[in-house]
Amino acid sequence: MKIVTLLGSARATGNTATVLGWVEDELRTMGHEVERINLTKKDIKPCLGCAKCKESETEINCVQKDDAEEILKKMIDADATLFASPNYFWGYAAPVKALMDRSWSLVTNYHKPNHASLLEGKRQALLLTGGGVYENNAEGLTFAFNKLQAFYKTQNAGELFIEKCTIDGNRPADAQERAIAFARDMVA
Template sequence: MKIVTLLGSARTTGNTATILGWVEDELRTLGHDVERINLTKKNIKPCLGCAKCKESETEINCVQKDDAEEILQKMIDADVTVFSSPTYFWGYTASVKALMDRSWSLVTNYKKPNHASLLEGKRQGVILTGGSDYENNAEGLVFAFNKLQGFYKTQNAGELFAGKCTIDGNRPEDAEKRAITFARNLVS
């Protein structure tokens, strides 16, 4: 399978990047093609809400010309997309949120009989890290991710939250084992 991972952390050796790396390593071991995109290194402008993208059901059609269109096309071309983000103030990082907002261009006629998505049928997963427990960190992000699956018409292939992470790189002892299990579930 072709898999695109989206790193939403500026800390390229931090908890989120490390856990995502374990997932990517396992996916490669299983024989899958994996490409990581570091969203914090990309130019992703905020959605303008102009709705120009709604004029086409077969292409991205965004008026803004930045790195978002290339990333969204890679998501379309992939079998699986994995979002990853530390929790920032009970939300996704700005780079992840900006890409999610711009993904509005991938869907037309939401909640109508002719609802169409350029991602329909694809698999998606999410990896989240945080300093506290699930309820005080990731619960709202997972809720939003699940809503996004309905919008995209995609399959939720898994959710992984590693709580009790610290800025100095401490993670739960079972984080690597859980990352490997998550990776296997993404492609099963």
């Protein structure tokens, strides 16, 4: 399986990157092709809401020329995409949110009988890290992710939240074990 991972954390060795690394290592061990894209190193402009992208059901068709189109093409070409983000103020990190907004260009005719998506049938998963517990913290992100699956017409391949992470790299003792199990479940 060809899998694209989208890292939204600016901290190359932080909690999100570390947990994502464990997931990626397990996926590779299982024989999958994994490509990590560090979104913080990419130029992803915010969506303009111009709707030019709605003029085509078969192309991305965004008027903006930046790194988003290349990333979206990789998502289309992959069998699965894994979004990885720290939980910042009850939301996704800015690069993840910007790419999600730009992914509007992948879908046409939402809420209509001819709803089409360039990602239809693909698998997508979500990995989150945060300092608090899930309740009153990360559930809004998973709720939004599930709504995104309906929009994309994709299959939810799993969600993992690693709680109680600290800025100095402390995580729950079972974080690596949970990341490995998540990787296995994601491709099952």
